[in-house]
Amino acid sequence: MERCERPVGVFDSGVGGISVLREMVSLMPNENFIYYGDSKNAPYGTKSVKEVQDLAMADAEILLGMGAKAIVIACNTATAVCAEVLRKKYPDIPVVGVEPALKPAVLHKENARVLVMATNITLREHKFRALLEKYSKRGEIYLLPCPGLMDWVEHGIFCGEEVEKFVDELVSPYRGKIDSVVLGCTHYPFLAGAIQKAVGREVRLFDGGKGTARELLRRLECMKLTNNAQNIGKVEFMNSNNCEAEIELSKRLLDLKKIVDKPV
Numbered sequence: 001m002e003r004c005e006r007p008v009g010v011f012d013s014g015v016g017g018i019s020v021l022r023e024m025v026s027l028m029p030n031e032n033f034i035y036y037g038d039s040k041n042a043p044y045g046t047k048s049v050k051e052v053q054d055l056a057m058a059d060a061e062i063l064l065g066m067g068a069k070a071i072v073i074a075c076n077t078a079t080a081v082c083a084e085v086l087r088k089k090y091p092d093i094p095v096v097g098v099e100p101a102l103k104p105a106v107l108h109k110e111n112a113r114v115l116v117m118a119t120n121i122t123l124r125e126h127k128f129r130a131l132l133e134k135y136s137k138r139g140e141i142y143l144l145p146c147p148g149l150m151d152w153v154e155h156g157i158f159c160g161e162e163v164e165k166f167v168d169e170l171v172s173p174y175r176g177k178i179d180s181v182v183l184g185c186t187h188y189p190f191l192a193g194a195i196q197k198a199v200g201r202e203v204r205l206f207d208g209g210k211g212t213a214r215e216l217l218r219r220l221e222c223m224k225l226t227n228n229a230q231n232i233g234k235v236e237f238m239n240s241n242n243c244e245a246e247i248e249l250s251k252r253l254l255d256l257k258k259i260v261d262k263p264v
């Protein structure tokens with residue numbers, strides 16, 4: 001098989017990265033993708049940096065072993081601690097990560113008041129700290145680690161009383177004090193409906209999915225790796241939990257169009 005026909009390998013600590021995958025499929029429908037969800041080891045966001053690095057390296061190696069021509073780290077947490085390590089180890093492979101969409105959220109209006117929801121690791125690590133440093137003078141930025149929030153998506157629960165109550169308790173201290181929310185974990189776009197309800201309709205939600213898809217396209221074009229086939233590509237799912245229910249949930253999430261109000 002020609003290198004450009006090979007699939008793009010995408011991974012996350014679970015099914016959350018499918019919020020990034022759907023943007024890539026929509027921008028590059030003729031590419032082939034393999035998605036690996038490490039649900040067995042989820043969550044990553046509350047583990048040590050070393051544990052996440054080891055898990056993420058193993059995820060990438062599974063995908064490279066299957067012939068992936070590029071790697072997308074569809075996880076803010078894993079990007080924060082292992083994008084550079086992966087790039088150094090595989091200099092010939094495009095490695096694209098996702099980071100919290102702080103820039104568009106801060107710049108979308110003057111003196112924006114922004115709430116960033118993400119994992120402990122993402123908010124603590126150097127990558128996000130550098131971003132924060134760059135934009136902190138442009139608005140008021142509040143950081144909210146959200147342990148436990150991704151579990152709802154892993155269990156296939158996106159709406160309903162229980163999850164709405166959980167989200168409401170997390171964000172209620174910020175209600176009326178913010179103009180935008182950054183969904184800084186790839187699981188959260190699937191909870192956009194509950195988050196929007198808790199913060200109010202006037203608040204804008206931002207996530208990094210579309211930006212990551214555009215960056216992948218740019219990197220593939222630079223390295224002459226785009227798949228020029230005319231037909232629609234294949235999307236294959238794998239999960240470390242190795243059970244059919246996980247694959248069914250993954251397919252459902254990729255097809256999910258109307259379950260949540262899609263963030264920007």
Ligand code: DGL
Nearest residue numbers: 013043044045076077186
């Ligand atoms: N989906 C992951 C992210 O974007 C993290 C969820 C987790 O494993 O804690 O950060």
